[in-house]
Amino acid sequence: MKLLLVAEYRDGALLGNMADLLGFAEKVGGNHTMFLVGNNSKLPQYGGKLYLADSVKHGEYNPAVHKQLLLEVIGKENPDMVVFCHSSYGWDLAPRVAWALKAAQVSEVVDYVGTNLVVPVCNAKMRRDVQVTTAVTVTTLQAGAFGLSELPAGTPDVEIVDMDTQGQIEFLGYEEAAAGGVDLSKAEVIVSAGRGIGKPGNLEMISSLAKALGGEYGASRPVVDSEWAEHTRQVGTTGQTVSPKVYVACGISGAIQHLAGMKKSEFVVAVNTDKEAPIGDIADVLVVADLTQFVPMLTEKITAL
Amino acid sequence: MNILVCIKQVPDMESKFKVDGGGKWYDTTDLAWRMNEYDEYAVEQAVQLKEQVKDADITVLCIGADKVKETMKKALAMGCDRGAHIADDEVSSKEPCEIAGIITEYAKGKHFEIVFTGMQSQDRGSGQVGVLVAEMLSLPAVTTVVDFSYDSGKIEVKRELEGGVKAKVAVTTPVVVTCQLGLNTPRYPTLPNIMKAKKKELLTIPTADLLKVDARQQTAKMYFPEKKGGGMVLEGEPADLVDKLIQVLKEKTSVLA
Ligand SMILES: Cc1cc2nc3c(=O)[nH]c(=O)nc-3n(C[C@H](O)[C@H](O)[C@H](O)COP(=O)(O)OP(=O)(O)OC[C@H]3O[C@@H](n4cnc5c(N)ncnc54)[C@H](O)[C@@H]3O)c2cc1C
Numbered sequence: 001m002k003l004l005l006v007a008e009y010r011d012g013a014l015l016g017n018m019a020d021l022l023g024f025a026e027k028v029g030g031n032h033t034m035f036l037v038g039n040n041s042k043l044p045q046y047g048g049k050l051y052l053a054d055s056v057k058h059g060e061y062n063p064a065v066h067k068q069l070l071l072e073v074i075g076k077e078n079p080d081m082v083v084f085c086h087s088s089y090g091w092d093l094a095p096r097v098a099w100a101l102k103a104a105q106v107s108e109v110v111d112y113v114g115t116n117l118v119v120p121v122c123n124a125k126m127r128r129d130v131q132v133t134t135a136v137t138v139t140t141l142q143a144g145a146f147g148l149s150e151l152p153a154g155t156p157d158v159e160i161v162d163m164d165t166q167g168q169i170e171f172l173g174y175e176e177a178a179a180g181g182v183d184l185s186k187a188e189v190i191v192s193a194g195r196g197i198g199k200p201g202n203l204e205m206i207s208s209l210a211k212a213l214g215g216e217y218g219a220s221r222p223v224v225d226s227e228w229a230e231h232t233r234q235v236g237t238t239g240q241t242v243s244p245k246v247y248v249a250c251g252i253s254g255a256i257q258h259l260a261g262m263k264k265s266e267f268v269v270a271v272n273t274d275k276e277a278p279i280g281d282i283a284d285v286l287v288v289a290d291l292t293q294f295v296p297m298l299t300e301k302i303t304a305l
Numbered sequence: 306m307n308i309l310v311c312i313k314q315v316p317d318m319e320s321k322f323k324v325d326g327g328g329k330w331y332d333t334t335d336l337a338w339r340m341n342e343y344d345e346y347a348v349e350q351a352v353q354l355k356e357q358v359k360d361a362d363i364t365v366l367c368i369g370a371d372k373v374k375e376t377m378k379k380a381l382a383m384g385c386d387r388g389a390h391i392a393d394d395e396v397s398s399k400e401p402c403e404i405a406g407i408i409t410e411y412a413k414g415k416h417f418e419i420v421f422t423g424m425q426s427q428d429r430g431s432g433q434v435g436v437l438v439a440e441m442l443s444l445p446a447v448t449t450v451v452d453f454s455y456d457s458g459k460i461e462v463k464r465e466l467e468g469g470v471k472a473k474v475a476v477t478t479p480v481v482v483t484c485q486l487g488l489n490t491p492r493y494p495t496l497p498n499i500m501k502a503k504k505k506e507l508l509t510i511p512t513a514d515l516l517k518v519d520a521r522q523q524t525a526k527m528y529f530p531e532k533k534g535g536g537m538v539l540e541g542e543p544a545d546l547v548d549k550l551i552q553v554l555k556e557k558t559s560v561l562a
Pocket residue numbers: 193194195196197219220221222223234235236237238239240250251252253254255256257258261271272273274277289290291292319486
């Protein structure tokens with residue numbers, strides 16, 4: 001099996017997904033090379049061959065440009081599998097490359113068993129083993145699914161890729177996340193509200209519990225998208241990453257993007273009416289209850305302690 | 306301006322799922338169905354665009370069994386003008402290439418200036434269909450869009466990247482846009498609009514007429530993952546649960562010390 005691993009670089013920095021790419025390569029076995037549109041001054045820690053295209057010349061991510069560069073390398077390497085991370089870069093670029101290669105794409109792979117790629121279904125409640133029937137496979141890996149705890153030492157053997165490319169999309173600039181507001185990373189206890197709170201008025205009971213426990217309140221994305229809580233309180237891939245002593249997830253199903261932001265918490269309590277909610281997989285305690293009943297009672301008891 | 310919105314009908318994710326008899330998909334009986342969450346943002350954006358440019362015609366397309374028409378009616382009540390129902394009882398066994406192929410075949414020659422899709426479907430969640438449609442139609446695609454504006458043949462959008470960073474990009478239409486959560490606030494259909502929607506065109510086309518792409522992958526098996534770790538599950542009367550949880554917090558953490 002010959003793999004081509006696609007690393008990521010943005011705005012002058014390598015993005016931290018090497019551990020997943022290399023972890024997957026190790027699991028699958030076989031040889032691998034790597035592709036990156038990046039910069040010679042910031043090479044990834046990788047002991048193999050690296051095809052490098054210059055991000056200064058080719059600009060920030062432009063799908064058609066990166067597709068052309070990657071196809072050029074694929075033409076030279078003839079990999080059996082082209083491996084991306086399931087990230088804003090990977091899920092944008094992978095289908096374009098797959099279509100050009102007449103390859104099947106399997107997205108958000110969490111495991112590799114036999115020759116099957118395993119993917120989650122329905123918010124990770126179920127799993128599906130997928131068999132590919134094309135010569136080449138394109139995959140995107142779920143963040144953290146294969147991560148090596150430590151990257152092997154190494155310096156890449158660089159081969160520059162260069163060609164004239166053209167894109168249709170005009171890049172206008174980055175917008176950084178809004179700064180200020182609460183710093184959840186300092187809180188020892190975080191009580192988070194999910195869509196299960198039902199209505200904005202119920203946020204009050206979440207913040208009261210947080211206060212009773214001497215902590216802060218956080219939120220899942222839908223609560224922030226509905227403007228019931230400010231963005232600085234969002235926990236997850238597109239919000240904050242937290243690791244408090246205790247994290248209480250109220251009415252949160254446990255989508256992978258939420259888990260990514262809180263799974264390093266020391267102790268996780270989940271309050272959910274759905275006993276099968278995926279949050280139960282990582283919770284130390286799952287309380288199967290209606291939060292609108294349970295949370296105020298809990299706050300009252302704790303306050304009275 | 307012709308606009309196409311692709312929507313999928315998915316089960317409520319809080320449902321109690323079972324694997325079906327064939328062992329390759331979930332059992333679709335006894336489930337509550339709704340519009341894929343991401344697609345609600347796609348429909349809303351299309352309707353807002355029509356409100357802006359006035360002269361527009363929005364087609365909502367959905368591939369699936371007869372029951373998807375219920376979900377399509379919601380899109381019509383939100384403001385889409387007509388529906389194209391691609392009748393397919395076997396939609397769950399179709400892979401993203403086939404779904405995209407069907408949409409492409411339908412869209413060909415209809416001069417859609419903007420095609421809106423969700424960034425992913427909640428059940429299958431491949432996140433491929435929108436981009437594949439663009440590749441098949443040789444159109445540019447912008448994905449994971451959280452902010453959208455249109456001005457005379459050009460769109461400017463914000464793409465959501467990781468950690469709250471966004472990339473601002475512009476592109477000339479025709480274009481495919483895949484919508485991310487929070488792009489807008491999807492409206493609730495009003496009663497008069499629900500009544501009006503009943504009179505809107507909802508054409509049914511057999512999937513066989515449009516399916517020209519071969520499958521490139523198949524499901525070998527569908528199953529429930531083994532439960533990891535031995536997390537404690539507390540069930541019962543809320544008052545008892547409160548006492549039990551306080552007990553656990555005292556024993557296992559320092560927050561109530
Ligand atoms: C690229 C990308 C980035 C994302 N980034 C983030 C992110 O940073 N953070 C994030 O949180 N999400 C993120 N998401 C969204 C994520 O996929 C989920 O959609 C989201 O986390 C779901 O939020 P939720 O659990 O609050 O809502 P739901 O999934 O709707 O779950 C609600 C839960 O509440 C329970 N419930 C309902 N009523 C009650 C009640 N009365 N009492 C108790 N429980 C109840 C239900 O059983 C259910 O489990 C991202 C998605 C994408 C695609």
